[in-house]
Amino acid sequence: AQTVTQSQPExxxxxxxxVTLSCTYDTSENNYYLFWYKQPPSRxxxxxxxxxxxxxxxxxxxxxxxxxxxxxKSFSLKISDSQLGDTAMYFCAFMKPSYxxxxxxxxxxxxxxxxxxx
Amino acid sequence: xxVVSQHxxxxxxxxxxxxxxxxxxxxxxxxxxxxxxxxPKQSLMLxxxxxxxxxxxxxxxxxxxxxxxxxxxxxxxxxxxxxxHPEDSSFYICxxxxxxxGRGATNEKLFFGSGTQLxxx
Numbered sequence: 247a248q249t250v251t252q253s254q255p256e257x258x259x260x261x262x263x264x265v266t267l268s269c270t271y272d273t274s275e276n277n278y279y280l281f282w283y284k285q286p287p288s289r290x291x292x293x294x295x296x297x298x299x300x301x302x303x304x305x306x307x308x309x310x311x312x313x314x315x316x317x318x319k320s321f322s323l324k325i326s327d328s329q330l331g332d333t334a335m336y337f338c339a340f341m342k343p344s345y346x347x348x349x350x351x352x353x354x355x356x357x358x359x360x361x362x363x364x
Numbered sequence: 365x366x367v368v369s370q371h372x373x374x375x376x377x378x379x380x381x382x383x384x385x386x387x388x389x390x391x392x393x394x395x396x397x398x399x400x401x402x403x404p405k406q407s408l409m410l411x412x413x414x415x416x417x418x419x420x421x422x423x424x425x426x427x428x429x430x431x432x433x434x435x436x437x438x439x440x441x442x443x444x445x446x447x448x449h450p451e452d453s454s455f456y457i458c459x460x461x462x463x464x465x466g467r468g469a470t471n472e473k474l475f476f477g478s479g480t481q482l483x484x485x
Contacts, residue, residue: 248427248428258426261476279473281470281473288478289402289455289457289478289479290476290478290479291408291457291459291476291479293473293475296473301378335406337408340475341472344396344472345474349396349398349415349421350396350461350472351398351410351474352410352459352474353409353410354407354408355407355411356406356407357406357407358392
């Protein structure tokens with residue numbers, strides 16, 4: 247079974263600075279997807295970034311980028327130029343592809359509460 | 365972007381009554397929808413997977429007779445909490461996977477509803 251571990255329950259960062267959230271996972275699969283979701287106080291789940299395991303290039307989305315280390319099963323999220331609106335819970339998630347018999351559901355880590363301070 | 369509508373946003377009910385939560389994909393078809401449960405300050409836990417036109421698959425420990433799931437069309441799944449009790453109070457979130465998502469597909473991702481806060485008195 248797949249597991250996702252986020253070892254930082256809470257983190258804080260000053261506005262405009264950079265912060266990195268850690269995530270490790272365990273799987274025997276070779277092909278899969280990894281995600282970072284943001285959950286602000288509204289509790290709406292918002293997709294931040296997505297990485298396909300068969301792609302070596304790290305995904306980037308504006309101020310958000312990942313450091314994907316497949317051999318180490320590590321998937322960290324870097325937020326540059328942090329903004330007050332980045333304050334939220336961040337969940338790392340794993341998904342097996344929907345082909346090959348998987349339903350394609352997400353397995354979540356326990357989350358990291360990020361506070362951006364002015 | 366893909367939109368998933370979930371209703372109601374919050375509901376308060378008396379113990380012993382049943383509550384139905386709807387999850388609709390507004391601009392795409394979803395053969396598979398997922399229902400998650402989230403307790404305060406905790407992560408999302410998968411309750412069940414619903415496939416259009418077939419019976420839902422429940423995770424271990426989730427009572428299928430208590431949490432009835434129906435996925436009658438490619439755009440609608442419902443979760444009915446039957447005979448609700450205070451311990452069922454929680455935040456319920458649905459998510460949907462677009463039809464046609466497959467090998468290497470860019471739509472191999474899930475889209476989430478806005479969630480339903482259930483409070484059972």
